[in-house]
């Protein structure tokens with residue numbers, strides 16, 4: 001069976017939607033929970049998406065015990081983490097599995113983890129991670145599609161994080177937390193998910209300072225213990241719903257968000273003529289017409305997030321003029337554009353720049369998601385389109401958006417998840 005979304009567009013969205021925990025925070029935090037050799041951690045607000053389930057499977061294979069103790073609460077005990085090999089068939093499925101190498105180095109001093117997969121939005125190498133491990137004394141090589149670290153004695157060190165890589169910063173924080181001495185991360189990523197991870201590690205008894213700035217200091221401790229922690233809300237999921245409301249029309253309260261995490265998107269949406277009201281832990285979006293053209297360039301935090309570039313492009317494709325979108329983080333993040341063009345968009349891509357000439361409306365069409373956020377962009381377009389869109393490739397959307405069809409249906413969208421026999425697809 002293949003599963004698709006059937007979306008009949010043109011219905012305004014109204015009501016309230018509750019945002020889940022951040023996937024990109026939960027992946028490092030669930031991994032970091034396994035740093036604790038004593039006690040157990042309870043993590044709240046963990047999104048129940050396929051990436052998290054795969055990570056849980058990997059950690060179980062390593063000897064950890066993980067149990068859902070509520071819809072979004074996960075209990076983790078890593079007292080029996082003894083296996084240093086993460087199974088290839090699961091680890092390759094998600095980018096976040098790279099963190100498992102940091103964990104294994106920290107806990108066992110060695111490890112073997114398949115090189116990660118994840119979305120095809122660029123080459124996504126692991127060279128920065130390997131350089132980082134080396135700076136702490138580890139010898140990690142890539143052999144037969146896996147990262148292999150032989151047993152070594154780690155020692156804190158100084159490391160410059162190329163391109164302020166989020167994943168490399170996470171990995172270094174995880175490894176350095178149990179590495180003797182002091183590790184200084186220069187040009188570290190400043191994303192809110194990094195701050196969330198630092199807070200969790202400190203809650204476990206770690207010593208991480210400076211998270212949220214581009215200089216992070218980690219003092220290694222001998223042991224970490226479990227603790228309770230609530231994962232921050234997913235700013236990318238929130239942003240996607242905000243853009244969906246602006247595109248489809250309507251008035252929606254987006255709940256369980258930290259509005260400051262969405263500052264850049266809010267500024268850009270206002271520039272595009274949309275009404276966005278910031279409340280204590282929610283934002284209200286009221287769509288306005290016309291949508292005004294506005295340019296965007298993706299940047300590391302606090303710049304415009306690359307993860308919202310695709311759904312933003314879907315919105316701005318309906319604006320009353322020409323908008324320029326520049327993607328500076330991943331080299332291949334315009335994969336969704338051809339599908340959007342099949343829905344009537346007028347977009348020309350030249351290397352990392354998309355020139356988007358606004359059209360009056362999109363029309364529903366059979367389209368295919370090729371990565372998480374590109375899939376979200378097609379949902380945004382379909383909600384605004386005339387007619388019905390059949391959207392395949394839901395395995396990507398499921399990696400980042402739990403219950404998307406249900407949430408949108410509650411807001412009044414005409415969206416259904418439908419199973420088709422394979423030979424009918």
Ligand code: UD1
Nearest residue numbers: 024096124125126127128129163165166167168307329330
């Ligand atoms: C994370 C997020 C992803 C987000 C991205 C940028 C997770 C699980 N994923 O991805 O949703 O879009 O941050 O905010 O949190 N690079 C290298 N070599 C490396 C590592 C990265 O060349 O070893 C390059 C990447 O190809 C990319 C750039 O550096 O061009 C930044 O990537 P990075 O910040 O590391 O992204 P991820 O951690 O993979």
